[in-house]
Amino acid sequence: MKNLFHKLFSVSMALLLLLSTISWTVEKHLCMGRVMDIALFGQADDCGMQASLALLGDASIEKKQCCDNEVFTIQGQDNLNLGFSNFDFSQQVFLIYFTTSYLGLFQETTDKNIVCDSYPPPKIAEDLNILHQVFLI
Numbered sequence: 001m002k003n004l005f006h007k008l009f010s011v012s013m014a015l016l017l018l019l020s021t022i023s024w025t026v027e028k029h030l031c032m033g034r035v036m037d038i039a040l041f042g043q044a045d046d047c048g049m050q051a052s053l054a055l056l057g058d059a060s061i062e063k064k065q066c067c068d069n070e071v072f073t074i075q076g077q078d079n080l081n082l083g084f085s086n087f088d089f090s091q092q093v094f095l096i097y098f099t100t101s102y103l104g105l106f107q108e109t110t111d112k113n114i115v116c117d118s119y120p121p122p123k124i125a126e127d128l129n130i131l132h133q134v135f136l137i
Contacts, residue, residue, distance in 0.1 A: 020076060020077055021076045021077050021078075022076050023073065023074065023075050023076040024040070024041075024072075024073070024074040024076075025040070025041055025042075025071065025072070025073045025074075026038065026039070026040055026071070026072045026073075027039045027042070027043060027044040027069060027070070027071045027072075028044060028069070028070045028071075028072075029044040029045065029046060029047060029067065029068075029069055030067065030068045030069070030070065031047040031049055031066060031067045031068075032066050032067075044069065046067070047067060049066055049067055
């Protein structure tokens with residue numbers, strides 16, 4: 001379960017980084033106040049009204065523009081070179097100690113069991129409980 005959340009978080013952070021660094025361009029073609037076409041990252045298709053007006057040759061209609069193009073551009077981030085050397089010494093020390101202590105929380109500790117397989121237990125010459133008359137009731 002932990003690995004699944006870790007992978008999902010990693011993928012979402014990678015997508016967030018990708019989407020924040022891309023420059024987005026949205027272009028709309030408006031004809032008589034209505035949206036005729038929307039395009040991402042490219043040119044919006046023309047409605048053909050300008051071409052038909054040019055074929056008619058009417059000068060009074062040509063002066064009056066019925067079509068309009070709107071372009072929205074959102075610039076992406078270009079300054080993503082934040083490094084470890086940009087921090088001062090006390091911040092670097094804090095980050096190092098924090099990450100080592102935080103990662104230490106997720107490591108499983110195993111106690112070392114002392115195995116005495118190579119040495120057999122000593123042979124008992126007399127039963128000490130009977131010798132000292134100590135009985136558990």
